[in-house]
Amino acid sequence: MAAExxxxxxxxxxxxxxxxxxxxxxxxxxxxxxxxxxxFLSDVRxxxxxxxxxxxxxxxxxTSVVIVTVFIFGFFFWVTDSVFSRALQAILxxxxxx
Numbered sequence: 848m849a850a851e852x853x854x855x856x857x858x859x860x861x862x863x864x865x866x867x868x869x870x871x872x873x874x875x876x877x878x879x880x881x882x883x884x885x886x887f888l889s890d891v892r893x894x895x896x897x898x899x900x901x902x903x904x905x906x907x908x909x910t911s912v913v914i915v916t917v918f919i920f921g922f923f924f925w926v927t928d929s930v931f932s933r934a935l936q937a938i939l940x941x942x943x944x945x
């Protein structure tokens with residue numbers, strides 16, 4: 848009630864006294880950031896406990912799948928490039944290019 852009457856009168860000194868100072872805000876923000884950082888680190892530790900290192904057999908299997916896939920896609924793109932190259936050569940010859 849007093850704050851409302853102070854605002855109506857144009858006297859906002861009572862409102863200024865109620866607001867915390869800059870030092871209080873800064874310390875609260877620093878503590879909040881530190882708490883968030885601690886929570887983040889504990890979450891990282893919890894997630895790292897879930898990480899499982901693959902066995903040698905699993906690594907070899909996935910590596911061979913990747914290598915085979917690369918060769919298959921390489922062959923596919925080589926064939927596609929050859930087809931388009933020959934088609935473009937034929938079109939250019941019909942148009943009179945050398």
